[in-house]
Amino acid sequence: MTADDSFGRLDDDDYPAYTMGRAAEMLGTTQGFLRAIGEARLITPLRSAGGHRRYSRYQLRIAARARELVDQGISIEAACRIVILEDQLEEAQRINAEYRRSAEKAGPPPEN
Numbered sequence: 001m002t003a004d005d006s007f008g009r010l011d012d013d014d015y016p017a018y019t020m021g022r023a024a025e026m027l028g029t030t031q032g033f034l035r036a037i038g039e040a041r042l043i044t045p046l047r048s049a050g051g052h053r054r055y056s057r058y059q060l061r062i063a064a065r066a067r068e069l070v071d072q073g074i075s076i077e078a079a080c081r082i083v084i085l086e087d088q089l090e091e092a093q094r095i096n097a098e099y100r101r102s103a104e105k106a107g108p109p110p111e112n
Contacts, residue, residue, distance in 0.1 A: 016046040016054035023055040029067055033076075037066050042080040062087075 024031045034053070037043055043062055045053035055063075062083060069079035 012056075013058040014056045016056050016059075018055045018057075018060065020045070020053045020055070023060055023063070026060060027064055027067055029063075033067065033070075034063060036076050037063055037080055040077055040080040042066055042083055 018026065020031050020034055024034055027033075034045075034055070038045060038053070043055070043059040045055050045059065048054055065083050065086070066076070066079045069082055070076055074082070
């Protein structure tokens with residue numbers, strides 16, 4: 001891998017660039033919180049060769065949303081479920097919008 005390849009990964013939202021300590025610091029939370037949302041299967045951090053958890057920017061955004069909910073008094077388990085459902089809803093809305101655009105391009109169905 002060249003240095004250019006490594007720098008290219010910095011723009012990759014899915015690249016696990018952050019250690020648990022750094023991720024917790026960035027989110028203003030504890031490492032225990034990150035472990036808890038991992039146990040609730042909201043996010044699954046990748047592991048380094050040494051077995052350390054590594055987080056991507058995408059995972060940090062998900063964790064930040066869960067933290068917002070927990071800060072509002074929602075339990076970690078409920079917050080994780082809400083974030084999962086929000087993500088599923090967003091995906092369904094994206095798919096529906098694609099179908100609508102395809103249908104609009106195709107025009108109205110022929111009349112019999």
